[in-house]
Amino acid sequence: MGHNSRTARTVAYIASKELAQVSALLPSNRKRSMIIHSLASSLGLLSNAPNTSGEIRVVKPTPASYQDLAVYHSRDYLDFVLDPKNSQGLEVAEAAEYGLEDDCPPFSGLPHYIRYIAGASLTAVRELREGRSRIAVCWDGGRHHAQKSKAAGFCYVADCVLAILSLRILVPDPDSPAKMKKPRVMYLDLDVHFSDGVCAAFQSSGNSTFLHLSVHHAAPGFFPVSPLSTLPTATSDPFLLSLPLHRGASNATFYRVWLNVVEKVREAFQPDYVVLQCGVDGLAGDPTGAWNWGLGGEGGMGWCVGKALEWNVPTLLLGGGGYDSANAARAYAYLTSIAAR
Numbered sequence: 293m294g295h296n297s298r299t300a301r302t303v304a305y306i307a308s309k310e311l312a313q314v315s316a317l318l319p320s321n322r323k324r325s326m327i328i329h330s331l332a333s334s335l336g337l338l339s340n341a342p343n344t345s346g347e348i349r350v351v352k353p354t355p356a357s358y359q360d361l362a363v364y365h366s367r368d369y370l371d372f373v374l375d376p377k378n379s380q381g382l383e384v385a386e387a388a389e390y391g392l393e394d395d396c397p398p399f400s401g402l403p404h405y406i407r408y409i410a411g412a413s414l415t416a417v418r419e420l421r422e423g424r425s426r427i428a429v430c431w432d433g434g435r436h437h438a439q440k441s442k443a444a445g446f447c448y449v450a451d452c453v454l455a456i457l458s459l460r461i462l463v464p465d466p467d468s469p470a471k472m473k474k475p476r477v478m479y480l481d482l483d484v485h486f487s488d489g490v491c492a493a494f495q496s497s498g499n500s501t502f503l504h505l506s507v508h509h510a511a512p513g514f515f516p517v518s519p520l521s522t523l524p525t526a527t528s529d530p531f532l533l534s535l536p537l538h539r540g541a542s543n544a545t546f547y548r549v550w551l552n553v554v555e556k557v558r559e560a561f562q563p564d565y566v567v568l569q570c571g572v573d574g575l576a577g578d579p580t581g582a583w584n585w586g587l588g589g590e591g592g593m594g595w596c597v598g599k600a601l602e603w604n605v606p607t608l609l610l611g612g613g614g615y616d617s618a619n620a621a622r623a624y625a626y627l628t629s630i631a632a633r
């Protein structure tokens with residue numbers, strides 16, 4: 293897919309002052325983005341260190357256009373959320389219809405937020421598709437609960453879905469250049485919450501070139517409640533996989549899950565691209581409190597991300613949940629260092 297050894301190790305890190313400022317407006321994660329990027333920067337991860345084999349390039353995001361967003365979102369939803377009049381703190385009757393209530397309140401700057409977050413993930417995708425980078429990191433993305441016409445679970449824009457759709461644009465088949473093929477995309481979600489928004493986008497699409505695997509916590513009443521978040525059965529769509537884990541999942545749990553499930557699914561599917569949603573709300577210390585997963589060590593989140601990068605498939609690393617900003621910044625700095633290794 294247009295990759296060569298010269299670009300084999302390059303890592304694109306999507307960041308800009310505007311992105312951090314706009315992303316930091318998210319009510320569930322106020323200021324988090326600024327802390328994440330400033331920690332990565334102050335640790336020297338964003339400059340080319342002479343001892344690392346990789347090269348990190350900071351790439352500024354281009355905000356998404358209306359057309360970019362309309363590839364998935366409905367026009368009704370976009371017309372509502374992109375109109376600044378609807379996010380100025382006044383009661384607007386249709387807000388609830390679009391999910392803009394409870395955990396997704398409208399907030400000042402919402403139109404910019406939506407354009408920047410989608411634009412950041414799409415900028416990362418372009419780095420991969422055009423072969424400039426083997427790994428693209430977009431910690432501001434990963435909003436996996438947003439629906440086509442509705443905000444949900446702190447997610448106002450379905451950047452994961454937009455990124456996947458953009459990676460699946462037809463390209464010349466390397467095995468027979470006269471033909472076009474749809475790249476095979478594997479979406480793996482490590483956030484403690486089930487990726488219901490992404491799953492819904494591809495439900496009953498009958499495709500076999502996209503695979504969804506969500507490893508998450510599920511329990512009665514735990515968000516999001518969905519019949520798709522359970523273990524697959526004989527009649528489930530084999531391309532929309534879920535692996536619910538009990539409370540307290542740890543490095544030992546993930547070590548087994550990785551070797552017995554994730555690796556096997558990847559081997560069977562043989563993706564051309566991997567999209568890895570790295571929500572850090574399953575780590576020990578997160579206020580969500582469902583799992584006891586570690587960042588370092590065998591079976592830790594860093595180990596899992598490192599294993600995924602060993603597949604040597606162009607990979608998009610997205611963020612996600614994580615509700616202690618200092619812990620989240622530490623986690624994302626560590627995962628950035630693994631991407632650069």
Ligand SMILES: [Zn+2]
Nearest residue numbers: 483485573613
């Ligand atoms: Zn989450």
